Amino acid sequence: MTLTPLERASPVADLDPAERMSRDQVEALQLERLQATVAHVYAHVEPYRAKLSALGLAPGDIRTLEDVRLLPFTTKEDLRSTYPFGMFAVPREQVARIHASSGTTGRPTVVGYTSADLRTWAGLMARSLRAAGVRPGMLVHNAYGYGLFTGGLGAHAGVEALGATVVPISGGQTARQAQLIRDFRPDVVLCTPTYLLTIADALEELGVDPRSTSLRLAVLGAEPWTNEMRRELEDRLDLEAIDIYGLSEVMGPGVGSECLETKDGPHLWEDHFLPEVVDADSGEVLPDGEVGELVFTSLTKEAFPVIRYRTRDLTRLLPGTARPGMRRMEKVTGRNDDMIILRGVNLFPTQIEEIVLGIGELTPHFVLELSRRGRLDALTVCVETRPGVDPGAAEHAVELLGRRIKDQVGATVGVRRQEPGTLPRSEGKLARLRDLRRG
Structure with a gap:
């Protein structure tokens, strides 16, 4: 089902003011927010204060964006060693919600959000969905898992903030997923790319041609997938498949999203996150365009800010296209630990x-x-x-x-x-x- 040019368009009037900023404006805002974040963690997160002090650094030493390279990396092991709440930057009583990883390879990583963090997250998720082509009033079938995993609830809040209608089906119960897609006739499905294949199989078992459903958009993330998988899904279900990016330690889904009009890799919301790509072995920062490990510093989080968090995702940074002031990342198709x-x-x-x-x-x-x-x-x-x-x-x-x-x-x-x-x-x-x- 091909979208019309009008549906594919993303009118400038609908964009957040930040999405219309120039590159210079983005970088000026990043520096202001980076300095505030470093001061915040130095004052309120003992493990960060200890790391910075060991390096002889104080918040006032961050004078330019390039000075982010002076700061130490944060790894998943840092988060696990401070389990459960040792990296929180506000008292636990001010944390409105807690999420956590599965912990299948050790202690889970625990992340927290203040009420303001949750509003920011919902707004960025709404921005991501709008970039992907979702519009107010659309019916959205949300098959990301709910619970401690950030995907389900994070996407849910973004759908509501955008003004669309959410069906909170969560993951699993695949036969029921297929039945509801047939009966409710949603415009959009949110899930992992491999789970959308499973849903397509279930539709066929119901006697429904996956290409005949009402679905027009699939916003897919939470696992690496290729452009070949995109073509497979688009052909099999007759829809547009869009890549959304995020991870729990940095925020959850909505750190960045592909734009429907270009589908050329997720644009990162750099007014809230400062990305770098580093050599996975040496940790040296690589220039834009070179492939390495993606690193993020959060710029607006209150409860759980992260400094130079090593994601293990392999990609490269590229100039913005549909959102010229924001850089893109190439689709992640591998992780160091994969x-x-x-x-x-x-x-x-x-x-x-x-x-x-x-x-x-x-x-x-x-x-x-x-x-x-x-x-x-x-x-x-x-x-x-x-x-x-x-x-x-x-x-x-x-x-x-x-x-x-x-x-x-x-x-x-x-x-x-x-x-x-x-x-x-x-x-x-x-x-x-x-x-x-x-x-």
Whole structure:
């Protein structure tokens, strides 16, 4: 379902004043807010005060935006070591809401919001949704998970702030999701890209052609995904798929969003966040246009400000297009902690996704199994073929996948063909990797 030029347009009159600022105005505001944030954490967050004092730094030393490089990095381990509330910058009694990560690899990271923080977050999420093409009065099916995960409630507040109508279905109950999409006829779906594939499967099980639904927009985030996945989703569901970016430690969803009129990577809301890209090994700041690890300093948060937080997301910063005063980031298609080192070759699940989606007989449903053969690691790609594919064509597709991975990535992997519908489906963030070496 193609949007009309009018629906694709983003009239300047509808934009926040910050979205119309020049680059010089953005940077002047960033410096003012950076200085206030550093003073705030120095006065109220003991771990930050200790780090700054150890470096001989005081808030008055931050005189230019480049001086952010003098400040220490913050990592997920810093947040875990101060669990639960050691990084809060206001008394716990002034915290209006608490969110947390799952903590599957250790202690969860806990984040807090004052009432003012929640208003800021809702406003930025509304800005992101509007940039993605959502308009007041639209019906929005929100399949991000509610609870301690920031996705569901963060997106929910943004839909309401924008003046659209939210259906708070959350994640899971996929058959019911499909039923409600058929019955309620929403304009927009919010979820992870892999979960939208699962919803499309469920629609087909109901006898509904995914291309025939009312959905016109999908605002997708919370996991890396490729432009090949975008094309797959847009073709399968006849909608526009837009990338939204965020993470709990920095705010939640709504740190940035692609703009519908350009779809060229999320514009970052730099009036509230100061981004950098650094070399993942040395920590040295890289110039715009070079790929490295994304780092954020929050500029307006009261309860849980972060200084130079290392996200582990790999991307590069680019000039703004639809919002010229705000820089863009290239779509994140990998994370430092997702990288697989296979016999000296570095690869990411999104590289496999890109190759899988280039072979018509294969579906986007795949899982990577990492095992140990003797002293060496081995990787097997388990991938489903599309329904109705001739067995001979399916075997040829599997062989082709192995060859293309070898040619394009440089790694030799095994490939195991799976029958349609046999691999696990996403109900939120999909775990692409099964590490069979453990235990």
